Amino acid sequence: MEYLSVTHEREGALAIVHLRGRIDSATASEFETQLGTLFADPLDALIIEMTELDYISSAGLRVLLVVAKRAKAEGRPLVLCNLAPGIQEVFDVSGFTAIFNIATTRAEAVAHARN
């Protein structure tokens, strides 16, 4: 069974990350490592597409918060998109909905990121 898959593509200096599976305390460090690698290579903006992410716990929220703080400090837009209802609920109860830039579609996320 696939547990977590993190893949990415680039459109110029814009990186789009696709998450599939679950981010919990067993997979969060893998997620953090992969995002760290992405930041090592200069990028202007980052989109994290969550369509196929079916679970996130506080271990995953922690990594997202670290990345969001870094993106903010470095002046790079970070946009999340396509949150499934269960993921949206976790974002709502943790207050993350208010502190993240969240788009409903990928096209909208790209527009936000380039703004």
Add this chain to the structure above:
Amino acid sequence: MTQSCKLVLQNMLEEIPRITEMVEYFCETNRLAPHLAMRLRLALDEKATNAISHGFMSDAVHDDAIHLQTMLDDRMVSAIIEDRGRPFDPLSLPPADITLALETREIGGQGVHLVRATMDEVRYKRLRGKNRVELRIRRVTEA
């Protein structure tokens, strides 16, 4: 309608996916709504992760470090999670401030908040050398 499930975990984070399997099975068997399944899974994961990460003094692996049980009646979905780690009452922490801006928001500390925010009832007892947390979700109030 009173299908119950039990699970025993070692104090290793690699065990966490087994919670998902159990909760999915429990919720499918009992035809529980997806949002209840998500809340139950999250609360049990957070509680177990917390016990595994902070509850044990050494790296020694205990085969019966954590016991979980899920139950059901007409009104409530319930779970009991017991661990042999050091005493920790999740209700002793002050409520997390989830309104802080990104810059001032502290990294970490979300786990206990998520348990409390997703459950309708959380109870804690230290009993016979174990932490015992009881979790309850009402089945009817939310759409």
